[in-house]
Amino acid sequence: MSVPAGIDGLLQLGDDALFDAVRARGRVPRHVGVILAGNGRWARKRCLPRVAGHRAGRHAVRRCVDACGRLGVEYLTLYTFSQENFNRPEAEVKALWHFLQETIGAERDELQRRGVRLVTSGEIGRLPERAQAALREAEAALSANSGLVLNLALAYGGRQEILHAARQRARRVAAGELAADEATEADFARELYTAGLPDPDLVIRTSGEARLSNFLLWQGAYAELLISPVLWPDFAGRDLALAVAVYQGRERRFGALPGQAAVDGPAEVASALDPERWRRLLRARP
Numbered sequence: 001m002s003v004p005a006g007i008d009g010l011l012q013l014g015d016d017a018l019f020d021a022v023r024a025r026g027r028v029p030r031h032v033g034v035i036l037a038g039n040g041r042w043a044r045k046r047c048l049p050r051v052a053g054h055r056a057g058r059h060a061v062r063r064c065v066d067a068c069g070r071l072g073v074e075y076l077t078l079y080t081f082s083q084e085n086f087n088r089p090e091a092e093v094k095a096l097w098h099f100l101q102e103t104i105g106a107e108r109d110e111l112q113r114r115g116v117r118l119v120t121s122g123e124i125g126r127l128p129e130r131a132q133a134a135l136r137e138a139e140a141a142l143s144a145n146s147g148l149v150l151n152l153a154l155a156y157g158g159r160q161e162i163l164h165a166a167r168q169r170a171r172r173v174a175a176g177e178l179a180a181d182e183a184t185e186a187d188f189a190r191e192l193y194t195a196g197l198p199d200p201d202l203v204i205r206t207s208g209e210a211r212l213s214n215f216l217l218w219q220g221a222y223a224e225l226l227i228s229p230v231l232w233p234d235f236a237g238r239d240l241a242l243a244v245a246v247y248q249g250r251e252r253r254f255g256a257l258p259g260q261a262a263v264d265g266p267a268e269v270a271s272a273l274d275p276e277r278w279r280r281l282l283r284a285r286p
Contacts, residue, residue, distance in 0.1 A: 038207030038231030083157030115147030158217030
């Protein structure tokens with residue numbers, strides 16, 4: 001098939017053709033992280049309680065899992081519940097944990113069918129026992145799968161994670177297991193909640209706000225960032241595919257000098273990220 005060279009050409013394609021074209025372009029990110037933002041605003045726009053936005057976001061999770069499978073993404077990390085979210089009203093937090101249990105039970109068979117392996121990152125011990133049990137059961141049931149690895153960042157905070165890793169290293173030094181000056185970045189990464197997962201190549205934040213919100217601070221040091229104006233419950237597989245296409249048009253240098261030319265030029269990438277262009281795209285969506 002003929003693969004459109006730039007974002008403008010991809011925007012004209014239907015969903016199936018878009019996924020085929022993005023995958024054919026190559027250099028699909030191995031690991032995508034998503035900051036799920038905009039649930040409350042989605043509900044407020046519809047005069048619904050905030051928890052209705054979280055419930056609607058379940059469908060966006062399903063769409064993203066499907067999109068990652070179609071594109072060939074190997075790891076998907078979803079920032080599901082942050083450390084700071086514990087400061088929300090107690091009724092909302094309790095509803096979120098109930099909804100988590102409900103969702104895991106309802107989606108487990110579908111994840112099994114897709115060959116998805118489920119893992120978690122964060123202070124899982126802070127979750128209610130029933131939520132912890134539901135997660136343990138789902139992780140065990142899906143542990144033999146070899147498809148997409150779905151990592152749920154729960155009770156997660158990047159600063160807290162780094163502090164936890166530093167304390168672990170300090171305990172090992174105090175126990176005489178290693179010298180203080182022996183630590184490498186790879187050694188330190190093994191103490192993180194995400195041990196065993198590759199660093200994210202692309203981090204997407206929905207809802208248009210441009211901040212990391214304490215997400216994968218160590219791991220995302222060289223991740224490409226993309227801010228989407230789409231509220232999380234409305235985020236579609238097509239939106240993820242277009243985000244991957246923008247990623248493919250960037251040149252990742254990791255602090256080095258420029259190498260070969262990117263798939264899309266700087267002007268085209270800037271245009272793809274232009275908020276007004278995204279608004280036009282949203283208005284054109286079926």
